Every structure is written in structure tokens, then in C-alpha cells.
Amino acid sequence: MIKQIAVLPGDGIGPEVTGEAVQLLEEVGIQFGHTFHFQYADIGGCALDKTGTPLPEETLQLCRESDAILLGAVGGPKWDHGPGEKRPEAGLLGLRKELQLYANLRPVIVFPALANASSLKAEVLEGVDLMIIRELTGGLYFGQPRGRKQTDQGLAVVDTLYYTEAEIERVLRKAFEIARVRKKHLVSVDKANVLDSSRLWRETADRIGKEYPDVKLEHMLVDNAAMQLVRKPSQFDTVVTENMFGDILSDEAAMLSGSLGMLPSASLSEDGPGLYEPVHGSAPDIAGQNLANPLATFLSVAMMLKYSFHLEKEAQAVEQAIRKVLDDGYRTRDLAQEGEPALSTTEMGEKVRAYL
Amino acid sequence: MIKQIAVLPGDGIGPEVTGEAVQLLEEVGIQFGHTFHFQYADIGGCALDKTGTPLPEETLQLCRESDAILLGAVGGPKWDHGPGEKRPEAGLLGLRKELQLYANLRPVIVFPALANASSLKAEVLEGVDLMIIRELTGGLYFGQPRGRKQTDQGLAVVDTLYYTEAEIERVLRKAFEIARVRKKHLVSVDKANVLDSSRLWRETADRIGKEYPDVKLEHMLVDNAAMQLVRKPSQFDTVVTENMFGDILSDEAAMLSGSLGMLPSASLSEDGPGLYEPVHGSAPDIAGQNLANPLATFLSVAMMLKYSFHLEKEAQAVEQAIRKVLDDGYRTRDLAQEGEPALSTTEMGEKVRAYL
Ligand SMILES: CC(C)[C@H](C(=O)O)[C@@H](O)C(=O)O
Ligand SMILES: CC(C)[C@H](C(=O)O)[C@@H](O)C(=O)O
Numbered sequence: 074m075i076k077q078i079a080v081l082p083g084d085g086i087g088p089e090v091t092g093e094a095v096q097l098l099e100e101v102g103i104q105f106g107h108t109f110h111f112q113y114a115d116i117g118g119c120a121l122d123k124t125g126t127p128l129p130e131e132t133l134q135l136c137r138e139s140d141a142i143l144l145g146a147v148g149g150p151k152w153d154h155g156p157g158e159k160r161p162e163a164g165l166l167g168l169r170k171e172l173q174l175y176a177n178l179r180p181v182i183v184f185p186a187l188a189n190a191s192s193l194k195a196e197v198l199e200g201v202d203l204m205i206i207r208e209l210t211g212g213l214y215f216g217q218p219r220g221r222k223q224t225d226q227g228l229a230v231v232d233t234l235y236y237t238e239a240e241i242e243r244v245l246r247k248a249f250e251i252a253r254v255r256k257k258h259l260v261s262v263d264k265a266n267v268l269d270s271s272r273l274w275r276e277t278a279d280r281i282g283k284e285y286p287d288v289k290l291e292h293m294l295v296d297n298a299a300m301q302l303v304r305k306p307s308q309f310d311t312v313v314t315e316n317m318f319g320d321i322l323s324d325e326a327a328m329l330s331g332s333l334g335m336l337p338s339a340s341l342s343e344d345g346p347g348l349y350e351p352v353h354g355s356a357p358d359i360a361g362q363n364l365a366n367p368l369a370t371f372l373s374v375a376m377m378l379k380y381s382f383h384l385e386k387e388a389q390a391v392e393q394a395i396r397k398v399l400d401d402g403y404r405t406r407d408l409a410q411e412g413e414p415a416l417s418t419t420e421m422g423e424k425v426r427a428y429l
Numbered sequence: 430m431i432k433q434i435a436v437l438p439g440d441g442i443g444p445e446v447t448g449e450a451v452q453l454l455e456e457v458g459i460q461f462g463h464t465f466h467f468q469y470a471d472i473g474g475c476a477l478d479k480t481g482t483p484l485p486e487e488t489l490q491l492c493r494e495s496d497a498i499l500l501g502a503v504g505g506p507k508w509d510h511g512p513g514e515k516r517p518e519a520g521l522l523g524l525r526k527e528l529q530l531y532a533n534l535r536p537v538i539v540f541p542a543l544a545n546a547s548s549l550k551a552e553v554l555e556g557v558d559l560m561i562i563r564e565l566t567g568g569l570y571f572g573q574p575r576g577r578k579q580t581d582q583g584l585a586v587v588d589t590l591y592y593t594e595a596e597i598e599r600v601l602r603k604a605f606e607i608a609r610v611r612k613k614h615l616v617s618v619d620k621a622n623v624l625d626s627s628r629l630w631r632e633t634a635d636r637i638g639k640e641y642p643d644v645k646l647e648h649m650l651v652d653n654a655a656m657q658l659v660r661k662p663s664q665f666d667t668v669v670t671e672n673m674f675g676d677i678l679s680d681e682a683a684m685l686s687g688s689l690g691m692l693p694s695a696s697l698s699e700d701g702p703g704l705y706e707p708v709h710g711s712a713p714d715i716a717g718q719n720l721a722n723p724l725a726t727f728l729s730v731a732m733m734l735k736y737s738f739h740l741e742k743e744a745q746a747v748e749q750a751i752r753k754v755l756d757d758g759y760r761t762r763d764l765a766q767e768g769e770p771a772l773s774t775t776e777m778g779e780k781v782r783a784y785l
Contacts, residue, residue, distance in 0.1 A: 148622075162622045192553040192660055213590060219625045228594040230629040234569060238584040264673075266504075266518045269575045273586040299681035300689075303659060304548055317620075321677055325655035333656070 074107040076382060079139035079346070081132065084118040084161060085355025086365035086418075087145020093367040093422030094143060094374050097391065100426045101378070105387050112139070116168065117147025117161035117355075127164030133171055141381040142168075142348040143374070146355035161355075169209050174340035174348050175240065176247045177207040178376070179323040181306075183330050186399040187408060190331030193303070200307040201329055204251060207319025208244040209340055211236045212270075214316050234270050236315070241277045243343070248313035249285040255311050257288045262298045262314035262322065274315065295322070302326050327352055334366035334407045337373035339380050347381045349373040363417040366405035368395055371425055394428040430463040432738060435495035435702070437488065440474040440517060441711025442721035442774075443501020449723040449778030450499060450730050453747065456782045457734070461743050468495070472524065473503025473517035473711075483520030489527055497737040498524075498704040499730070502711035517711075525565050530696035530704050531596065532603040533563040534732070535679040537662075539686050542755040543764060546687030549659070556663040557685055560607060563675025564600040565696055567592045568626075570672050590626050592671070597633045599699070604669035605641040611667050613644045618654045618670035618678065630671065651678070658682050683708055690722035690763045693729035695736050703737045705729040719773040722761040724751055727781055750784040 080095060082088035098109050114132040121127050127147070136142050147161040157163060168174070183191070183201045191198055216233030223229075245261070252259040261278040263271035275292055282290040293301070295318045301308060302322065306329050314322060327336050336352035351369030359365060371391060379388035403424055406415040416424065436451060438444035454465050470488040477483050483503070492498050503517040513519060524530070539547065539557045547554055572589030579585075601617070608615040617634040619627035631648055638646040649657070651674045657664060658678065662685050670678060683692050692708035707725030715721060727747060735744040759780055762771040772780065 157625070157628070160622065166623070192549050194548055194550055197548040214623055216587070221625065221629060224593065226593045226595060228629075230592055230594070230626045231572070232590040232624045232626045234588040234590065236586055237580065237582045238586070239582060264676075266516065267522070267570055268588045269513070269577065270586045270588045272513070273577060273584075296676045296680035299655070299677045300684045303681060303684040317673075318677075320620075320652045321655045321674075324652035325659060325681060328656045328659040 074382065074384070075110070076107065076140040077110050077112065077138065079136045079142045080111050080113050081116040081142060081144045082113070083116050083145040083147045083355065084149050085146055085357045085360040087147070087355055089361070089363065089365050089418045090351060090367045090370040091143055091145040093418060094370040096422055097371055097374055097426055097429075100429055101387050101391065104390075104429060105384070107384070107387075116144065116164045118149050118152045120164060121152060121159065121161060127159070127161050128167040133168070136168065136172060136346060139346050141346050141377050143377065144348055144350040145370070146351065146353065148355050149357040166214060168348065169340060170215060172345050172348070173210055173342045175208060175210045176244050176341045177209040177319065177323075178251070178339040178341065178380070179205040179207060179326070179352065180337065181205065181326045181329055182335075184335065184396065184399055187331055187335065190408065191329060192331070193329060197306065198329065203306065203309040203326065204255060204311050205319060205323045205326060206244065206248040206251060206311065206313040207323055208240070208315045209319075210316075211240045212316035234268070234317070236270050236273070238273060238277060241274050242281060245278050245281045245313060247341070248311060249281060249288050252288045252311035253285060258291070258310035259288050260291045260293050260298070260309055260312045262293050262295050262312060262318055264295050264318075265292070266294060270315070298322055299325060302329070332408055334369055334405065335372065336369050337376050339373070339376040341380060347377065349377040363419055364406050365418045366407050367418050367422055368405070368425075371395055390429055394425050397428050398424050430738065430740070431466070432463065432496045433466050433468065433494065435492045435498045436467050436469050437472040437498060437500045438469070439472050439501040439503045439711065440505050441502055441713045441716040443503070443711055445717070445719065445721050445774045446707060446723045446726040447499055447501040449774060450726040452778060453727055453730055453782055453785075456785055457743050457747065460746075460785060461740070463740070463743075472500065472520045474505050474508045476520060477508060477515065477517060483515070483517050484523040489524070492524065492528060492702060495702050497702050497733050499733065500704055500706040501726070502707065502709065504711050505713040522570060524704065525696060526571060528701050528704070529566055529698045531564060531566045532600050532697045533565040533675065533679075534607070534695040534697065534736070535561040535563060535682070535708065536693065537561065537682045537685055538691075540691065540752065540755055543687055543691065546764065547685060548687070549662075549685060553662065554685065559662065559665040559682065560611060560667050561675060561679045561682060562600065562604040562607060562667065562669040563679055564596070564671045565675075566672075567596045568672035590624070590673075592626050592629070594629060594633060597630050598637060601634050601637045601669060603697070604667060605637060605644050608644045608667035609641060614647070614666035615644050616647045616649050616654070616665055616668045618649050618651050618668060618674055620651050620674075621648070622650060626671070654678055655681060658685070688764055690725055690761065691728065692725050693732050695729070695732040697736060703733065705733040719775055720762050721774045722763050723774050723778055724761070724781075727751055746785055750781050753784050754780050
């Protein structure tokens with residue numbers, strides 16, 4: 074199989090972790106007989122510095138022409154004070170919108186070798202294996218109107234939570250499809266006791282749910298979901314929710330695993346290229362020091378192999394290699410207990426390739 | 430001191446827990462030489478059944494004329510399928526808005542006697558004592574326009590996140606005041622990398638912060654806050670945020686304590702009566718069975734004594750009594766370990782009065 078992959082290293086530790094991920098993909102190619110072509114482009118703060126925009130047209134063009142996109146991270150204190158459209162994050166949001174990457178998949182896996190790093194009790198983490206599907210191109214993130222205005226009551230500000238029924242439908246359908254190949258249990262999270270958008274969301278879930286009689290659909294209010302994720306995370310299998318709720322809940326759930334350095338994500342569109350990126354940010358404090366944990370990016374590569382290229386065996390080989398490396402006690406600095414020795418980014422990269 | 434208290438028992442277990450709370454207040458009155466007058470009114474589902482509206486005009490009138498309001502809980506499956514304005518929750522939202530109860534205070538206390546009930550590790554809970562201040566009368570809960578409409582893209586739906594600068598300012602000022610009498614550390618939570626409303630929120634916090642140079646102000650993104658509450662809750666002292674974020678984060682934080690049955694809340698206005706209610710809902714499954722835990726309502730009474738009546742000593746006496754009852758091993762059913770004996774609602778009420 075021959076595939077074109079757009080690599081957007083971005084800011085901070087982005088170049089380091091994507092660098093290792095590219096090498097891992099090359100190793101996968103060698104071992105399984107595939108050819109991956111990599112082409113690089115700028116996004117985020119580095120793109121702002123070079124071109125004045127966080128999402129240059131040629132980056133977008135490259136992504137459109139690729140089979141999948143690998144992204145490192147965007148952002149950093151250097152660019153934190155610009156106006157909205159001159160921030161690194163605007164590049165990421167623009168990419169999501171332009172490519173219609175409407176379904177953000179955020180698996181939460183607890184690696185037994187790392188369970189002690191979690192702030193939750195071991196017995197609470199038992200059996201945790203959940204997938205959050207967050208709507209990624211609608212809601213408060215993109216709705217119009219937004220901004221400040223003068224009113225009779227003085228200065229005021231507005232953001233708009235807007236969804237078309239079609240947008241709600243497609244992400245719910247995706248969630249049902251995913252729940253179907255998991256444990257067939259879908260929790261749809263909303264705030265239907267307050268929001269009109271949530272009431273349409275809930276009705277739509279009930280309607281689409283009829284097409285998936287084998288999947289058990291449950292509704293949960295977002296405040297209750299925030300509680301239940303801490304109280305008993307093992308009750309969840311597949312979770313679907315709108316953009317802002319998903320941002321909050323998926324990061325809350327990320328903490329179950331105890332280490333943000335381990336969490337991958339995939340952002341999928343109807344039929345264009347998918348975007349794969351680690352959940353952790355650009356970590357400017359450790360950038361350029363060969364300290365970053367590349368495993369979240371490696372797990373994102375596994376998701377790419379699975380969701381964009383349908384290479385199940387290869388995806389499992391990557392996950393297996395990571396598991397074994399952890400079981401054998403290898404840790405990057407963020408995972409190591411005090412006093413334990415730690416591998417650098419490049420050493421961890423080599424290790425995983427060797428275990429593949 | 431003579432005070433008028435409006436009691437709104439509401440639905441489910443509301444009448445049972447407020448019943449005990451009224452008796453507790455009477456006992457406080459006897460011991461400390463105060464007179465509390467109680468007047469009752471309907472709200473929520475029971476009001477809907479009797480009058481067709483979840484917030485009858487006479488309830489509102491009574492609240493306006495009182496010095497403080499004690500509320501049980503609203504809602505239940507019976508009323509879950511009505512339209513927005515015919516739901517029990519609409520009564521609560523209406524009361525908040527009409528009385529301009531803009532500052533919702535949600536303390537999270539971990540009782541050592543109950544720490545084992547939490548899903549978090551004991552060492553993570555050490556030193557946890559935080560207060561979340563949630564804006565309660567603005568944002569997505571009340572913004573206009575809202576509702577469905579037909580568009581070129583088919584059916585669509587909108588909710589509006591709207592704040593005036595003045596609304597943001599008053600809740601921030603309240604938060605600084607509260608932080609000042611706590612550990613002088615205020616975390617303001619927003620989503621300033623995406624939302625225009627959050628950017629105004631953050632600027633306003635910085636501006637108001639100059640009036641409180643003794644309080645350390647920190648900004649945190651809501652997704653990160655959702656993580657940090659699980660990862661290291663003891664890093665927080667006072668937290669302030671907008672309505673929807675506050676709904677989610679305060680319920681997430683509630684789980685730290687391990688038992689929703691223990692969490693009080695206060696909702697304050699500029700100079701009208703405050704509203705005090707337990708965080709737990711109406712728990713229809715155990716309603717009317719003398720099983721409910723009244724301690725969250727008792728702790729809400731303590732907040733009333735403190736925030737509305739400035740009776741510090743009396744508030745502390747109530748909290749002390751609860752602590753002692755717990756230390757001596759008394760539990761309601763929700764707190765008891767398997768096999769442990771449990772007190773009924775009325776027995777727990779008697780116990781706390783006896784310990785006062
Ligand atoms: C960087 C930011 C705009 C982004 C978001 O809020 O979507 C991030 O938090 C994420 O979850 O990918
Ligand atoms: C009942 C509901 C409308 C309410 C809210 O969302 O504000 C509740 O969850 C709360 O936190 O008091």
C-alpha cells in the first residue's frame with residue numbers, strides 16, 4: 074500500500090514527537106511492505122512567524138491532497154496575546170473546519186503498567202476502556218454571531234451555540250457505528266433540561282438510534298457525566314457529545330489514565346483525510362530538550378493505520394510494541410517514578426521500533 | 430435576631446430533607462436565642478401539578494419578602510417530557526433570574542470520616558478545601574435568541590452565550606471578596622483561546638484583580654481545569670467561572686468528596702435574599718421512604734446562617750455537630766458501607782440536633 078501523509082509538526086515538542094512517529098511509520102512500512110510518503114508543512118505559531126497566518130493556504134492544500142495528516146501540537150506563550158485569528162489555535166480550528174473533521178475520537182485506555190500514576194483508586198480504574206466521540210466542527214466554536222457590542226446595559230459579548238440537524242445527525246451516526254464495533258453501549262451527553270440545542274440533539278439521537286437497534290442508547294446530562302466519569306468510569310463504553318462538552322469531558326477523562334503523555338486522538342471527516350494528533354499540547358517548557366514522551370503520537374499513528382488505512386494488523390503491532398515497552402519498565406520522564414531512570418524522546422522511539 | 434425564611438420543599442426527597450432542616454434551625458434558634466419564622470411555598474413539579482406553572486407568582490412574592498430561602502430539590506421523571514417552560518427546572522431557573530441570584534457558591538469539603546467513599550486516592554484528597562463560584566444568571570442558560578429555525582441547510586438550532594461586562598464584573602468581584610477571606614488564591618476558568626465571551630471574562634478578571642492585589646489571580650482553560658480537578662484538586666482554593674462551565678466543574682468537583690449527599694450550595698444576590706439548597710437532586714427512587722441524607726441540607730443551613738444572617742458561631746456549631754456525628758460513625762444509607770447499619774432521615778436529623 075502506498076500512502077501520502079502530511080506531517081504538520083507545529084510548535085513546542087511537536088517536531089520531536091512527530092519526528093519519532095515518522096520513523097515509526099517507516100519501520101511499519103518496511104516490516105509490512107507499505108510505502109509512506111511524508112510531506113511537511115507549517116501550522117500554528119511557527120506558521121504565524123513565517124507567514125503571518127496560523128494556517129497557510131499551502132498547508133491546507135497539502136492536507137487536502139494527502140491520505141492522512143499527522144499533527145504534533147500548536148501554541149505557546151509567545152503567541153498567547155494576539156487577537157483571535159492570530160493565534161496558533163486558530164490554525165487548528167481552521168483545519169478542522171476546512172476539512173470538515175467533524176468527529177473527534179478520543180479513546181481513554183488505562184495501561185496496567187501505568188495505573189499507579191492515576192489519581193483514581195486502582196479498583197475504580199478496573200475495566201476502564203472508553204471512547205469519547207466529540208463533535209468538532211460546530212457549536213460554540215464556530216457559531217455566528219460572536220464578539221462584543223455596545224448595549225443599553227453597556228459593553229456586552231456574545232458567542233453562539235449553533236447546530237444544524239444534519240451536523241448533529243452525522244456525528245451521532247458515526248458514534249453509533251463506532252459503538253457497534255465496541256460494546257454496543259452509547260451514552261449521548263447533553264444538557265436537555267436547559268439548552269434548546271441539546272433537546273434537538275436528544276431527539277435526533279433517539280431517531281437515529283432506531284437504525285441501530287443492537288446498540289443500547291442512553292442519555293446523560295453533562296453535569297452528571299462529569300460526575301460519573303470520576304465516580305465510576307467503567308460504566309462507559311462509547312460516549313458522544315457536542316463540541317464544547319466534548320472538549321471538557323474528554324480532558325477530564327484523559328486524567329483517568331494518569332498520564333496525558335499517553336493519549337491519542339483522531340479527527341475524521343466523511344471521506345477526506347483524517348487528522349491524527351496526541352492530546353497533550355506543545356509543552357513549551359520542555360521543547361527542544363529531547364524529553365517529550367512520543368507514545369501519545371505513536372498511539373495516534375496506530376489510529377491512523379486503523380481508521381484511515383484500515384491496516385488493523387499494523388495498528389495492533391504498534392499498540393503491542395508500546396505495551397511491551399511499558400511492561401518491560403521503560404519510561405519517559407513524565408511517566409517515571411521519582412528516582413527511576415528515564416528514556417529520552419529518541420531513545421523511546423528506538424525502543425518501540427525495536428519492539429515492533 | 431428574628432428572620433423570615435421561605436421554605437420551598439419541592440419534589441422527591443425535598444420535603445423530607447427540608448423538614449429536618451427546619452427542625453435544625455429551630456434548635457439553633459432555641460440554643461442561640463434567635464427566632465426563625467418559616468413560610469412554605471411550592472416550586473417545581475409539585476407547583477406544576479397544582480398551578481400549571483413551576484414558579485407560581487405567590488412563591489416568588491414570598492421569596493422576595495423573606496430574609497433567606499431554603500429549597501429542597503425540583504424535578505422527577507413524571508415531568509421530564511414537557512416543553513422547556515413546563516419543566517420543574519424552569520421554576521428553579523426562573524427563581525435564580527428573578528431574584529438575580531448571580532453567585533452560586535459550591536464548597537467542596539472532604540470529610541475525613543468519609544474520605545474512603547471517594548474514587549480518588551487518599552493522598553490526592555489531602556488538603557482539599559475548595560470553593561467554586563459559578564455565575565448563575567447569565568450565559569447559555571438565559572441568552573437570546575434560542576430555539577429552532579428552518580435554514581438553507583434544513584432544520585437548525587441555536588442557544589446564545591451572552592454576558593454583559595457588568596454581569597461578569599459583579600461575579601468576579603464577589604469571587605475576589607470570597608478568595609480574600611479564604612487562602613487568597615483565585616483561579617478564573619474560561620476558554621479564552623476559543624470564545625469571545627471568555628476573552629472579555631479574562632480581561633475583566635485582570636482589571637478587577639488590580640483592586641485586590643492581596644489575592645493571587647490565575648487563569649485556567651476549562652479543559653485544563655477539568656483535568657486538574659482530578660489530577661491535583663488540592664492546588665485549588667477559590668475558583669470562579671461562568672454558568673455552564675460552573676455547572677460541569679462543580680459537579681465534577683462534587684465527586685471528590687465521594688458523596689453527593691454531603692454537598693451544600695448558596696446562591697447569592699447583591700442585596701436580596703440568598704437561596705440555600707443541597708446539591709443532590711430530588712432522588713425520586715427513594716422519595717417518601719425516610720432514607721434520604723439530610724446532611725447536605727444541614728450544611729446549606731450553615732451557609733445560610735453565615736452568608737445571609739452573618740451568624741458565624743451558629744454556622745460553625747452546625748458544621749461541628751455534623752462532623753462529630755460522622756466521626757462517631759453515624760451514617761445514612763448512602764454513606765454506610767455494605768453491611769453497616771444506617772440511620773433514617775429523621776434519625777440523622779435527631780442525632781445532629783442532639784449533638785448541637
Ligand atoms: C487548542 C484548543 C482550541 C483545542 C480545543 O478546544 O478544541 C484543544 O483544547 C483540543 O481539545 O483539541
Ligand atoms: C436542574 C438544572 C437546571 C441545574 C443547572 O443546570 O443549573 C442543576 O444542574 C444545578 O446545577 O443547579
